[in-house]
Amino acid sequence: MFLLLLLCMCGLVLRGDAQDRAALWRGNDRSGRCQYTFNVPSPTEASCPQTGGPEVEGLNARLSLLEVLVSKLTGGGTGGSQGAAARAQPGLQEALNRVTGERNLLQGEKERLGQELEGLQRRMEEMRRETERLRNRPCPLQTPVVPPSLSVQDSGLxxxxxxxxxxxxxxxxxxxxxxxxxxxxxxxxxxxxxxxxxxxxxxTEVPAPDTSEDNTGCGELVSVGEPVTHRKADNIAGKYGVWMQDPEAVSPYGPNMVWRIDTIGSDVRQLFGYDDMEQLSKGFPSKVLLLPELVESTGATLYRGSLYYQRRRSRSLIRFDLASESIATRRDLPHAGFHGQFPYSWGGYTDIDLSVDQQGLWAVYSSSKAKGAIVISLLDPHSLEVKRSWETNIRKNSVANSFIICGKLYTVASYTAPDTIINYMYDTKTSQGKSMAIPFRNRYRYNSMIDYNLAQRKLFAWDNFHMVSYDLRLGHQQAN
Incomplete structure (x- = not known):
């Protein structure tokens, strides 16, 4: 019995000694995988170095970490995750409610904008139909009186x-x-x-025309026709310009005479005259006058045998007599801006715009006192003195151009838009203005001059090298 116990004790001692000298080797095999080798030294290999202690401790630490992770995943960690999810659930629900509310608000705004768009489309369609109706409505006819004793021949009814x-x-x-x-x-x-x-x-019997009605066509502007092109300028100097006729021509020039000035350049002083519209279209001037003073921009006009224009870089107005070919009158327009102080929106030094209608000679301009608003002045055609002035509430640089018919100033909204409108009218008789929406076409998309031609009862314009005219339709004059 004692012998057996002694043998067991010796085995345990040897086993412990062998464990103390055991070694664990770690390395990569030929395929690149990690391989662990456990060796126990024999008595004959006692000189081999002892290794493996740190590696075993590292493995034990990794196993401990794995056990902890497994424990969290299977046991205690589950309760923690559920708690975090429970705590996060109210925040997520609040965010979801907020996003849903914002989506509903955006949906309502989208529906409202859609309704407004439909309303605007309906209004545009109504305006288009009204425009077509006005364009297609025939002009009122004035029937001439036939004397009872008039003899009508077979060939001349x-x-x-x-x-x-x-x-x-x-x-x-x-x-x-x-x-x-x-x-x-x-x-x-x-x-x-x-x-x-x-x-x-x-x-059937019809009433004779009312001879008491004003037959000068001084009603309010109703519509403007399509532009008719008469001529294109010859060179770059004609990109901007002014062309006109004298409604009360004086000898030696007849009423059919047409005049033009090309206004590009620093030395603008040539006035070209054509016998009629046909000669203008062919480009054959019968007269070329050299003006003694330089011309500023496109605001010139003709009246009773004289050319009226603004002298370059000044507020001076000049009346040039065509018959004597000399300056008849020179006078400053009081307080008027000049050389780019208060032009139309297209520029061009259009500070002073002269025009003629049934009531006489007009000047459209602005001043520092008017703070850029349009001022209308009726001028004496001989002395160029201001007879009366009206200050409007129209910003001059906000409109492309203007013209006067029967003492009413009309403004054009754009000089480049092919389809624009006459957007405002100011009546000097009542000193009142109102908005309008009469269609107006800029066929060549750069309109630098628009004036009423009293001789032909049309609008004359200079649109990007082209001289064009527009037929007009005026309403009946309002009874006083």
Missing amino acids: MRPVGGPNPMSNLMTRPDRQGDSSSSLRDSAWQYGRPGFQELKAEV
């Missing part, structure tokens, strides 16, 4: 100008028995063609 019905200007007259419904009995009509003889039974 009178027709009203612009009237579609050749018999609309005829009048029946009562016979001697006082029957006002009887047909025409004037023997002169018996010489007409048979076709017209059949129509005379359908002619």
Whole structure:
């Protein structure tokens, strides 16, 4: 028994000694994988170095970490995750509610904007239809009076100008028995063609034109026609310019004479004259005058045999007599801005714009006192003195151009937009203004001059090298 116990004790001692000298080797094999080797030294290999202590401790530490992670994942860690999720759930719900509310607000704003867009589209469609209706509405016709004793030949039956019905200007007259419904009995009509003889039974009595009505066309502007091109300028000096006719021409020049000035350059002084519109379109001037003073911009006009224009780099107005080819009058326009102080929106030193209508010679300008607002002055055509002035509330540099008809100033919104509008009217008679929306076309997209031509009752304009005109339609003059 004692011997057996002694053998066991010796085995344990040897085992412990072997464990103390055991070694753990770690290295990569040929395939690159980590390989661990555990060796126990034999008595014959006692000289091998002892290693492996630190490696075993490292493995034990890693195993401990793995045990901790497994414990957290399977046991105590689960409760912690559920707690964190429970704590985060109210915050997530609040954020979700906030995002949902913002989405609902955006959806409502989108619906409101959609409704506004539909309303604007409906209004634009209504305005387009109204514009088409106004354009297609025929102009009022003025029927001339036919004297009862007028003899109508077979080849010369009178027709009203612009009237579609050749018999609309005829009048029946009562016979001697006082029957006002009887047909025409004037023997002169018996010489007409048979076709017209059949129509005379359908002619009804119409009132004669009201001779008391103002026949000068001084109603409010209703519409402006499409631009008609008459000529394109020859060179770069004609990008901007002014062309005009004298509504009260004086000898030696006739009423059909057309004048033009190209206003590009620092030495603008040539005035070209053409016998009529046809010669203008062909480019054959019959007269070239050299002005004694340089011209500033496109604000010149013609009236009663004189050219009126602004002297370059000054507020001086000049009346140049065409017959004597000399300066007849020179006078400063009081307080008027000049050389780019108060131009139209397109620029061009358009500080002073002169024009002529049924009431005489006008100047459109601004001053420091008016703080850039348009001032309208009626001038004496001989002395150039200001007879009366009106200060409007229209900013001069906010409009592209302006023109005057019957004492009413009209402004154009844009000089480059192909489809713009006449957006404002100021009446010097009532000293009141109002907004408008009359369509106006800039065909060549750079309109530098617009003036009313009293001689032809049209608008003359200079649009990017091109001289164009516009037909006008005016309403009836309002009764006082």
